[in-house]
Amino acid sequence: MLFSAIPGQKEVKEKLVQMVANNRLSHALLFLGKEGSGALQLANALAQYIVCENKKEDACGTCASCKKAAGLVHPDIHFSFPTITRTGIEKPVCNDFIEDWRTFNAEMPYGNAFDWLQSLDAENKQGNITAHECEDIIRKLSLKSFESGYKILIQWMPEYLGTSGNKLLKVIEEPAPNTLFILVAEDESKILPTILSRTQLVKINRLSSSEIQSWLIEHRQVPKEKAAVIAPLAQGNLRDALHLLQQADENWQELLREWLNAILKNGPPAQVKWVEEVSKLGREKQKQFIGFFIHLLSISVYMANNETPKDVAADEIDFASRLIKLADTPQIQAMVDELNKSIYYIERNANPKMLFMALSIKFYHIIKDKSVILVN
Numbered sequence: 001m002l003f004s005a006i007p008g009q010k011e012v013k014e015k016l017v018q019m020v021a022n023n024r025l026s027h028a029l030l031f032l033g034k035e036g037s038g039a040l041q042l043a044n045a046l047a048q049y050i051v052c053e054n055k056k057e058d059a060c061g062t063c064a065s066c067k068k069a070a071g072l073v074h075p076d077i078h079f080s081f082p083t084i085t086r087t088g089i090e091k092p093v094c095n096d097f098i099e100d101w102r103t104f105n106a107e108m109p110y111g112n113a114f115d116w117l118q119s120l121d122a123e124n125k126q127g128n129i130t131a132h133e134c135e136d137i138i139r140k141l142s143l144k145s146f147e148s149g150y151k152i153l154i155q156w157m158p159e160y161l162g163t164s165g166n167k168l169l170k171v172i173e174e175p176a177p178n179t180l181f182i183l184v185a186e187d188e189s190k191i192l193p194t195i196l197s198r199t200q201l202v203k204i205n206r207l208s209s210s211e212i213q214s215w216l217i218e219h220r221q222v223p224k225e226k227a228a229v230i231a232p233l234a235q236g237n238l239r240d241a242l243h244l245l246q247q248a249d250e251n252w253q254e255l256l257r258e259w260l261n262a263i264l265k266n267g268p269p270a271q272v273k274w275v276e277e278v279s280k281l282g283r284e285k286q287k288q289f290i291g292f293f294i295h296l297l298s299i300s301v302y303m304a305n306n307e308t309p310k311d312v313a314a315d316e317i318d319f320a321s322r323l324i325k326l327a328d329t330p331q332i333q334a335m336v337d338e339l340n341k342s343i344y345y346i347e348r349n350a351n352p353k354m355l356f357m358a359l360s361i362k363f364y365h366i367i368k369d370k371s372v373i374l375v376n
Contacts (some may be wrong), residue, residue, distance in 0.1 A: 001044040003043055003058045007238065008207045008217035009038060015077035015202070017057060024048075026200040027076030028172050028181040033204025035112045036237030042204060043154045043182045044069070044105075045078045050180070051148040059257050065148060072102045075146040080137055080155040084120055109118060110239040112186075113157050114347065119144035129155070138171050141179055141207040151179045158183045172198050205368040206236030216241065227357060229316075233288075233295045240291065243284055251291040253319055260326070263364050271360045286346055290339050297332050297339075300324045304332075331366050338362055 002012045004283060019025045029187060033039035045059070048069035052059035059066050068074040079101060083092040094101070097120065104111060104119050111119075117127045137153060145151045158165070172181055172195065185191055213231035215238070216222040222230070234241035255278070262270035278286065299320035327335065342355055 001013055001041050001048055002061050003042075003045045003049065004235070005219065006038045006041045006045060007219075008211035009042060009204060011222045012042060012202060012204060013045075014227070016042070017049065020046075020050060020055075025180065027175050027179060028199045029183065030188070030191075030196070030199035031182060031184045031202050031204055032186075033184075034186055034237070036110050036234070036239035036241070037108065037204045037206055038238060039186075039204040040154075040184045041109060043156075043184050044072075046182065047152045047154060047180075049076075050074060050150050050152065066319060072098075072105060076148045076151055078137070078140050078151070078153045079260065080129060080133060080153060082117065082129055082157055082160040083133065084117065084125045086120075088118070091132045092130060094131045095136065110242060112239060113160070115239075116341075118346055127160055129158070129161045129165070130168065130174055131162075134161075134164050134167040137168060141176065145178065147176055151176070152182065153180070154182045154184065158185050158195065158314055159187055161192055161195070163192070163264055165192045165195055169194055169198065189222045205235075207238060208236070209234070211240050212236070212238060220245065230352055233291055235291065235295075240288070244288060244291075252289050253315065255289060256293055256319075263360050264326070264367065271357065275353055275360065276357045278356055281352075283346050283349075283352075286352060287343050290346075294336055294339050295338050296320050297325060301329060301332055304329055327367050334366050338366075 003017070006013070006310075017181075031039040031043050033042075036229060046064055049055055049059045051064040051069055051074055052063040053065050054060035061070070065074060069077055072079065079098070080094050081097075081101060083094060083097050085092055088213050091098050100120060104116055108119070113127065117125070120331075133311070137155075141151055141153060143151075171179075175181070181193070183195070188196060209231040212234050213224075213227045216227040217224055217232065220242075222338070226245075230241055230244045233244055259274055259278075262274045281289070296316060296319055298322040299316060303317075303320055304324050323332070338359060345355055346352070
């Protein structure tokens with residue numbers, strides 16, 4: 001992975017290059033960034049940059065070390081990530097899943113932990129980074145480097161480490177020379193404090209809409225008009241942008257229009273019918289629909305404040321102007337709060353019929369009664 005292939009994060013990239021160039025690389029880094037920010041890709045790019053034989057402002061991408069690093073097969077770059085038990089694998093370590101990991105990174109480079117576990121057919125199994133994996137990490141890092149002079153461990157989602165993660169404290173705090181830990185996380189509150197305190201934080205910010213739009217055009221050859229529609233909906237999350245790209249032809253406006261009419265005009269029978277239909281959509285599409293609604297509500301707040309949002313399609317401006325007539329700013333914010341909660345519940349397998357029916361009732365009172373009590 002080259003730094004140049006990753007959208008945005010200009011300051012972080014420059015900082016990492018300077019740390020390597022000035023030999024000021026900490027032995028334990030924590031890349032902390034929300035889903036879809038590119039934190040894992042930056043970790044991969046840093047590892048490739050370190051082992052590159054011809055590095056300048058970026059890895060060369062053509063030397064033997066770069067090719068191995070890009071294929072996730074470099075012998076001095078190791079990976080750790082959540083795993084599950086499988087038939088014949090009662091004490092899983094990441095080497096048991098390394099081919100799955102390479103496939104996942106190739107096909108879903110900005111996927112989240114849910115995507116990864118589903119790719120393993122985890123179903124309801126909970127992923128974790130096991131004590132056996134921690135022992136295997138210690139074993140790997142006790143070996144001499146094979147080619148680069150550096151030994152690098154990239155651990156994705158250290159939030160999945162239990163107390164067995166304390167096994168790693170000594171090797172993190174007092175590693176062998178030229179050993180680098182890169183932890184890639186989304187939520188620092190879920191990381192063992194004993195590990196957190198031993199790392200140097202590298203904050204990965206959310207991407208801007210313009211950065212996502214430019215990346216879609218340059219790296220995915222998305223037409224400018226389509227990229228301009230998708231980028232704001234992604235809200236800084238490149239994973240969501242790629243999912244939206246797959247579903248770009250969905251008519252979310254019509255679905256939303258039907259919902260609002262069912263809530264405000266046509267009554268409970270229409271609401272039940274609408275909920276039945278939306279519950280048949282998969283979780284990803286339900287989240288995309290909700291994200292689209294949040295996007296339109298955000299536009300309406302801009303317009304209510306006499307501001308003109310940039311890079312917004314004319315039909316979205318028209319729809320948002322109608323939303324302003326339904327609810328004022330406090331009610332819109334209340335609706336956004338409820339929609340954000342619903343995304344959280346969908347990710348945790350909430351019953352979609354119950355969820356969308358509850359939203360329908362709440363939105364009726366928020367709009368009709370000008371009430372925000374239901375969301376507090």
